Amino acid sequence: MARKLLLEHINVPGINTLDVYRQKGGYRAVEKALKTLTPDEVVEEVKKSGLRGRGGAGFPTGMKWSFLAKPEGVARYLVCNADESEPGTFKDRYLMTYIPHALIEGMIVSSFALGANTSYIYVRGEMMPQIRILERAIAEAKNAGFLGKNILGSGYDLELYVQPGGGAYICGEETALLESLEGKRGNPRIKPPFPAIAGLYGCPTVVNNVESIAAVVPIINDGGDEYAKIGIGRSTGTKLISASGNLVRPGVYEIELGLPVEEFIYSDEWCGGIANGKRLKATVAGGSSVPILPANLTLKLANGEPRLMSYESLSEGGFATGSMMGSGGFIAFDEDQCIVRNTWNFSRFYHHESCGQCSPCREGTGWMEKVLHRLEYGHGKMSDIDLLVDVSKKIEGNTICPLGDAAAWPVASAIRHFRDEFEWHVNEPVKSLSTNYGLANYADPIAKAVTIEN
């Protein structure tokens, strides 16, 4: 059995309550950090652990913390990003629903490390039940003396609040989240300055994903070096993977980084294979924003070696033959799924969620949605395919925040790997309305390395 650090006790009845959580060793990290470590020592452990941001960017958490400015007499903030909205990702909801104290404990230790006396958990508004769960857990922790003034006699004060969002994917971007937390529209800010210098209310701020903050707990309990022993290379520790789509057992899994993708999809310990006895056609390995890969490139690298669930292996081959770890939102498509339709669906999503600040994204996502819609509904032209590539290139890299890239990559990668399916939609407009292109040769063994881009 694989090691579990976050979900070890997830099936213990009552683990959502403080009492049971403590019986299982909960809040040890708070006692250890506040009683025996200095804030800098906590930061040092997180650095040693090699923990990388679990929200999607994969930036080393300890390094992010060390960038925090500490001017005298200015408040500092820790804000937890629980605005989980990336299609295919539902791990943070799971963690907050079943083991909320893991997040609260991580927030206390992390706030202590950063010297924050007020911290916020920004939860997407649709997760009202999770907001209630967190509020109850915070009240429990406060009653037990883990929050409030002079926590455990250490002299450290912390107030923790839950802030609901209003329904906007863009607020997962950290500066949009801060704008939203200030009661404004979620328009991302121009960087620099980065939040570490000027974040919430213009004060130095760290924004971390739910899973990153929860991972601080085992890092402090066992030490950063122990955490770094798990995983492979620069992908240390465990990662929550949200598995969805046409799988026998979709759900949230905690894996040790470095697990082969093939084992994750087909082993009975994990997803148990493709549902209804179908064959795998494609996957999106890290949430809708990352490039889609055909089955053969999902399971193996271009050189034929097995692909692993790690930051490096999933991005091996660049965008020509690789994808990204992203947020760990693993979506599997069976042979009956239509890549054109799914790409249109994702484009509509990004068009809907674009904040409208930057014209390449505001206009470009709308164009892509329209063009993909006509391809899907049998009115497409062959030139539309190149038009899509052209539009995606004009968005990519030309926007304030990464939503533009996130909208461009799924379209560009779908055409890169599934161009024949797009052409079939143009050539067979009537047939494509009632049937699907099928598996074609996407699952065939890779004949030779494909490295040519454009």
Place this chain on the structure above:
Amino acid sequence: MLKVEETQPVEFSSALIAKCDEIVKRYPEGKQKSALLPILHEVQAELGWLSTSAMDKVAAYLDIQDIEVYEVASFYSMYFLKPQGKYVLEVCRTGPCCLVGAEKLMGHIEEKLGVKENQVTEDGLFSWRGVECLAACGYGPVLQIGPEYTFYENLNEQKVDELIEDLRKK
């Protein structure tokens, strides 16, 4: 159909105002605008939607300009700027849910309720709409119903029918 005068004055209950007072305390002095999103949720939970009068009242409460409330309420997808049914069925329509039948389910809901997306049923009980990813992709198709945003997972036509019948009887 519901008939609501846009300029109809609104009153906030004392419970709602107490809740707002509590929310504002979460932020530093002078940063009360941070309370805007949570307060709009509370107002919508009480009144069902956000009329101009309701939004103006929130602006006055937070001591900010009316436009600062309008621009926020119109930016975020959860705030209703028109009256809705008592129960708004919000069905996830994004990729992973569509892989497991969300589009078919939306067609079924439209047929069952007899109204198009964003319209309200004769009796004022229901409206429905497709919404973007609800972060429950492994349990799709899913739908949520406010103001508590209760989740209904792994849905099929029969489960939706039962849900609608249960809500009718409430």
